[in-house]
Amino acid sequence: MAPLEIDETSLAASPIERRNSLEKHLLTRPDRQDLKERHILLDTDVAPSLQAARQELARQRATDTLKKQLEHRPEREQLVERNILPATNAAPALQANARELEKHMLADNLDHKIQKRPQPEDLISQGILNEEEDPRKLSV
Incomplete structure (x- = not known):
């Protein structure tokens, strides 16, 4: 143009x-x-005298549709149960840090449990494992 x-x-x-x-x-x-x-x-076939009324009706219809959808929106608890929203009450800016902290705490807990697990010879002496099930022999 x-x-x-x-x-x-x-x-x-x-x-x-x-x-x-x-x-x-x-x-x-x-x-x-x-x-x-x-x-x-306006991109319409309606007479100019009716265009404003048509626009207002379209706006009102959109408003009504939005209100109806908001009324049927699931509650926060339902979204948490379905794993759509996080179960945390932290502010949105802190949620990424909270997830990262939770992941590190889980990894530390797992490391701690792995360090405290019994040795294969203890499990064999207690009769929990057989000599053939010894993990040290299986990996060789």
Whole structure:
């Protein structure tokens, strides 16, 4: 779209000059589809006197639909049960840090339990494992 030009044709100019100026501007004016895309004209087949009412009805319908969807929205507890929302009450800015801390605490707990597990020879002497089930022999 070309930038808008200001018609500086003098009113005292001859009628032919004014007509040529008008024709020139009519040739460069935007078409109807361009005006609809730029939301200058409404894209509707409704009479202009009814366009405002139609727009208001469309806005009201969207509002009603949104209200109805919000009424049927599941509660926070249901979303937590379905693992959609985290069970934490931390602020959203802190939730990533809380998850990271929880992951590290779980890893530390697992390391601690692995360090305290009994040795294979203790399990064999207690009759929990057979000699054939000794993990040290299986990995070799």
